[in-house]
Amino acid sequence: MLRFVALRLVMALPTLWAVLSLVFVLVRIVPGDPALVILGDQATEQALVALRHRMGLDVPLWDQYLQFMAAVLQGDLGISMVRNRPVWGEVATVLPYTLELTFVGIFLGVLMGLPLGVLAAQHRGGWIDAVARWTSLLGLSFPAFISGILMLLLLAVELPWFPVIGNAPFANPPAHLRALVLPALNLGFIMVAYVARVTRSGMLASLSEDYIRTARAKGVPARLVVWRHALRNALIPVVTVVGLYFGILIGNSVLTEIVFNRPGLGKLIVGALNDRDYTMLQGLMVIYALVVVGANLATDLAYGAVDPRIRVR
Amino acid sequence: MAVGAIGAPKGIAGRALGNRSLMAGVALLVFIILLAVLAPWISPYDPNDQDAIASLGAPNAQHWFGTDFFGRDVLSRVIWGARVSLFVGAVSTAISMLLGGSIGILSGYVGGRFDQGVMAVMDVLLSFPQLIMGLIIVALLGANLTDLILAIAITAVPPFARVARGPTLSLKERDFVEAGRALGFSNLRIMLVHILPNVLDDLIVMGSLWLATAIRTEASLSFIGLGLPPPTATWGSIIREGFENLLDAPWLAVFPSLAVLIVMLALNMIGDGLRDATDPKAAVS
Numbered sequence: 001m002l003r004f005v006a007l008r009l010v011m012a013l014p015t016l017w018a019v020l021s022l023v024f025v026l027v028r029i030v031p032g033d034p035a036l037v038i039l040g041d042q043a044t045e046q047a048l049v050a051l052r053h054r055m056g057l058d059v060p061l062w063d064q065y066l067q068f069m070a071a072v073l074q075g076d077l078g079i080s081m082v083r084n085r086p087v088w089g090e091v092a093t094v095l096p097y098t099l100e101l102t103f104v105g106i107f108l109g110v111l112m113g114l115p116l117g118v119l120a121a122q123h124r125g126g127w128i129d130a131v132a133r134w135t136s137l138l139g140l141s142f143p144a145f146i147s148g149i150l151m152l153l154l155l156a157v158e159l160p161w162f163p164v165i166g167n168a169p170f171a172n173p174p175a176h177l178r179a180l181v182l183p184a185l186n187l188g189f190i191m192v193a194y195v196a197r198v199t200r201s202g203m204l205a206s207l208s209e210d211y212i213r214t215a216r217a218k219g220v221p222a223r224l225v226v227w228r229h230a231l232r233n234a235l236i237p238v239v240t241v242v243g244l245y246f247g248i249l250i251g252n253s254v255l256t257e258i259v260f261n262r263p264g265l266g267k268l269i270v271g272a273l274n275d276r277d278y279t280m281l282q283g284l285m286v287i288y289a290l291v292v293v294g295a296n297l298a299t300d301l302a303y304g305a306v307d308p309r310i311r312v313r
Numbered sequence: 314m315a316v317g318a319i320g321a322p323k324g325i326a327g328r329a330l331g332n333r334s335l336m337a338g339v340a341l342l343v344f345i346i347l348l349a350v351l352a353p354w355i356s357p358y359d360p361n362d363q364d365a366i367a368s369l370g371a372p373n374a375q376h377w378f379g380t381d382f383f384g385r386d387v388l389s390r391v392i393w394g395a396r397v398s399l400f401v402g403a404v405s406t407a408i409s410m411l412l413g414g415s416i417g418i419l420s421g422y423v424g425g426r427f428d429q430g431v432m433a434v435m436d437v438l439l440s441f442p443q444l445i446m447g448l449i450i451v452a453l454l455g456a457n458l459t460d461l462i463l464a465i466a467i468t469a470v471p472p473f474a475r476v477a478r479g480p481t482l483s484l485k486e487r488d489f490v491e492a493g494r495a496l497g498f499s500n501l502r503i504m505l506v507h508i509l510p511n512v513l514d515d516l517i518v519m520g521s522l523w524l525a526t527a528i529r530t531e532a533s534l535s536f537i538g539l540g541l542p543p544p545t546a547t548w549g550s551i552i553r554e555g556f557e558n559l560l561d562a563p564w565l566a567v568f569p570s571l572a573v574l575i576v577m578l579a580l581n582m583i584g585d586g587l588r589d590a591t592d593p594k595a596a597v598s
Contacts, residue, residue, distance in 0.1 A: 146570040150570065247443060251443060293440075
């Protein structure tokens, strides 16, 4: 298992390099001169030169690329052009909020989606199957900001069960958890759609396998057959979909953070876009790149945990 | 899902017609498209007519969906917003289908190092979260109609390229392609006339599902504030204004949200139904 983990780690490196290069290219293809955009038409030539120098834009592109890579490797994301503070510091203060939201969202999604998918497959064509189908359809259809707004209206405004603003510091655990419920449910609800769908079709396939009939024939209790024997084999596509969903989840977390007014990467990136804060933007994209590569790695490792055959390969 | 009646096997069209949720989706979508097309005739007010006295009015007999902060009729804005939302979604999906499809077929047909290189680039683009990519491209390009459509289209090129490349790889080994080459057809002709029609089914299914994503992306970008500038009514921008007045005038956010939701539901029902119809195995399992 250790060798498997090490191998996957090494294999993630080229992806990381490629994604970081993409970030570099994306930020550089801005039409026009960033210094001019920031300082405006009235800026003096001296001010422009000074800013270009501060941003490292006065050296050849190739050197900029090397400097960028070297800085990222050293964990240096530069200084925010607008806030004048290190980007990494700004990110570090809100990152826990986003990570917490995404992980609880995934957890809730799997917690609700897996049983729903299993039950739907078990009672195929029955009412619970219909419930699962409609939940999936709704979850796939709801843009995250719309489900968030409707939840906010119903469960925070009409029925004042939860706070309207999802911003409560970690230092106050009860309030913090209460503020987390709606945003995390919002992310989880959309994820249920994906998880329930693949679990159902995976379960339908594995329930018709020979080894399930064998298990039934030798008198394994029905509950055990379904939840251990069959589910274990249906898990691989679930892991795949959770991994694939991660990119959508990140986009949805941005929208969710705006709707619930939660601190996090989402509010930071929208602020950076509005302020044209290029260094902050670049830093945030590096963070997103790291998160995505990390999620892919976690997905690969989860395959190994779910299916021992993959570890051997 | 039950498809049609028991009896003789039907073709794709037959299966599609027999699929109830597909037909319900088509009906819903046609209804919304009609609203959008007929907007100048059926919308009760001009979507940009302001009436300060009617600011944030609740739904009533004159204004079925209420009025917004500037006293504009929300029903009219939702109807006019359908035009922008559907147009942006449809055109950007068409562009990504065209671009992604061409890249995928070309990459698969040429094969070798070229294919590996193209697909590696696509994978890297694909690995970046779609909405974040859209946000950044819109911020870089600017927020006019053309650039917005382009930004949404670019984010969808990699998935279409993948969908087109897969079947191309096996199609180019088939006898009818070999025969075309033996007859001296140009590579372009083989790709367009012999491979494209066989990939089209997959591209169209993907397109119907992606149309939902494109419309959702446009609405999300407008909601974040990176969409078309005011006063243009788009569903996302109306929802944003509603969100800013959520406590005083919830209807302002709720009605356009329902409109988006209906289109999303319709497109997902169509996409699922089309997939079942083009792939009988998926329907049975």
